[in-house]
Amino acid sequence: MSQDLLAATTTAVRDAGARMLARYSPAARQPGLAELLESLHDNDSAVTDVLRPALTALRPEARWLDDEHGSGPLPAGEWWLVDPMGGNVNAVHGMPGWNIGVSLVRDGRPVLAVLYFPVADELFTATEGGGAHLNGERLRVSAKTALDGALAGTGQAQPGHDAALFARMGDSFAAMSAAALYVRISVPVTHQLAQVAAGRMDLHWQFDNVRSHAAGVLLVQEAGGVVTDLDGGPWDIAGTSYLAAAPGVHAAALRVLTA
Template identity: 80%
Template sequence: MTEALPSAGWLNDEHGSGPLATGEWWLIDPVGGNVNAVHGMPDWNIGVSLVRDGRPVLAVVYVPVLDEMFTATEGGGAFLDGVRLRVSAKTSLDGALAGTGQAQPGHDPELAKRMGSAFPAMTNSALYVRISVPVTHQLAQVAAGRMDVHWQFDNVRSHAAGVLLVQEAGGVVTDLEGKPWELAGESYLAAAPGVHAAALEVLTA
């Protein structure tokens, strides 16, 4: 990667957040969901994204246990092992599979409280709600149409790979005010178009 773009910066802090300087940056999550890997569970991955002037333009998420390779380029679509991905066509939240996850430890009490209250609200509206890590795994599932909704109250830069996958698979990614997702934002909702508005209403009620 350094040979391909020698001028690009390199960050492998999977919990890093906030804005980046202009230019190109490689964002690396060497073991997303490392707690799962350590405990012998299969839900972990390796994530790489290229961010250019604050927006992701390339993403690769590899799931070693399943040997699945998710890829996306800005304007070029999202793919799983070379097969194009599309988010689900669901239009009703009561049939949707939703998820969220703790992106980093040490949440302040108010954020923890907000996370705790959102779970029962979504449980009462969606078919199923999953709380797990890694976040990029759930975002990849939304891109593949296996899940329908994913939300986060803590947005870290390493999520950019998953966000681009969802966007390029036809999903909608906004902050929790309904504004377009930004790398330095604090929260976001990624969902299939047919259920995004209903999920946003649940999370902001």
């Protein structure tokens, strides 16, 4: 993957981050659902208005998809998969845990990823075969080899699931809490995947995979992590679940999640 394309994508994402940072306020509070939904939409639109023309100009042959909750297979070819505001619900409540995520997917395989946390000014990047980096420094996943010292996590990719999925999430939290040092449930999911890539967390699992997670998956893979489905097979962008982990804890975590 061209370093020029990565650099240009990074510039576009930083520009979008600057626009969103100017809109963001730690004092933001939403009085009700209607106002919250309006703010979510306005934030997504502000970021997309910057990214879409910039990325389309960089790769006009690549199709565009900014449905952050979308799942299932993609037609062949190149796609820009964009999550304009990962953790948007945090931003509209004045919390700093939000990001802007972009991946270029080719024939169902992520080949480029940029994930930017404007409040912390942390820029995560990855290219297929080129490694993962944080603000230019090479990333490596954790070297831990046992779950008893592991920081684990999961999250809610989208609202409105049925009770069965929420029950499964709760059961997995209980099981992993008994095996790992600490388990967090938080959004955005891509934030946790970035922390796994950086070695700050040791594993992340997900029962509701969405395509916009591809940027975080590539980060983990290029930082030396293992990403599989919950049967232990290769991760697939159209899959329903996955585990992203440091190699030393992946097998043990998989056993916990499938017991």
